[in-house]
Amino acid sequence: MSDLEATVSYDTPYAVIQHERLDFHHSEGQAKYLEGPLEENRGTLQELIATEVRRATGG
Template sequence: MTQYARMSWEGQRLWTSRGRRLAAEGTERAAEHTLGVSNQHVPLEEGTLERSGKVSADGLNVAISYDTPYAVIQHEALDFQHLPGRTAKYLENAMNSERETMLRLMAVPLRSWLRG
């Protein structure tokens, strides 16, 4: 299941090439953080699923994904038995639980630039 986070932009004066670069940097950091949290809950047998997790960034477009044939099944199947602390919905839960942290991480580079 794809999830999106939207952020409204109110600071046109920041929309310079440097501002866009810093916003992209913050967005990628937020995604890396969320991947780390998700990896703590990925169903674990051999670690292949966890190792397949990655962040892909193209400017302000960032994706978090797991690249195994069974990643979606493991994510969606609520009736599978997992080791303690490992769950289905590992990425979805991380996106939901880390929303505020992600927003703060996204703002850090821009805030630092403004404070100069």
């Protein structure tokens, strides 16, 4: 399963900048705001994605 990949994205113009700029100072939240929750929930997210892929492909 290590060759599978998933992408999370936002369609707002500022999202990439807010995520990537480590020099921005946030009164709430932080830069790289997607990475923490992803890493903390990696196993659960992998299972959810796998379940949806199996459902969509009849597997």
